[in-house]
């Protein structure tokens with residue numbers, strides 16, 4: 693049940709038998725030759741595909757996340773931790789007020805981890821509700837599937853390069869990029885980080901054949917679906 697394709701009447705009806713909801717979490721940030729909306733596209737799509745057969749309402753992706761390190765790249769938007777947590781709290785409060793009791797954040801961006809801490813804090817105040825967070829790209833089965841094809845599955849590399857995140861205008865390098873030092877990267881200013889990272893990929897191959905990407909996606913959808921099914925606590 694995709695919220696952007698539903699009326700409120702339909703949601704009210706669904707709430708009679710369903711108290712779960714999925715809220716995708718994305719980011720608008722540099723992804724090298726891929727779309728700036730890569731994380732938002734992936735979060736929305738994985739949630740839609742996973743929740744589809746279950747009938748769980750999937751809300752529109754939160755398109756902005758916490759990503760100060762990439763602010764040196766035009767088109768990147770970063771919100772403060774306090775802003776982000778406040779926004780997600782309002783989303784949880786809204787859903788709760790209408791009867792949703794099991795809410796899943798389906799996340800596609802590493803910087804959004806404060807959402808997991810918020811979930812714990814919010815649950816302490818709403819004892820009859822459950823909120824949990826799924827990081828789709830590093831979930832164990834999905835990551836293992838990626839590693840069948842390459843040991844490196846990093847930011848903006850092949851592992852985020854799907855037919856729905858790549859851009860027809862871009863020609864990608866065919867050689868692999870040496871992996872950057874990630875802790876060192878995050879200690880830099882946005883300007884230094886851009887100088888250090890260059891095009892924005894952290895490392896690894898830029899692209900894989902479509903059948904590889906379909907195999908990864910299939911595992912990721914199934915794993916996300918299992919997460920939505922439970923257990924819920």
Ligand SMILES: [Zn+2]
Pocket residue numbers: 723730731800801847848852
């Ligand atoms: Zn990404």
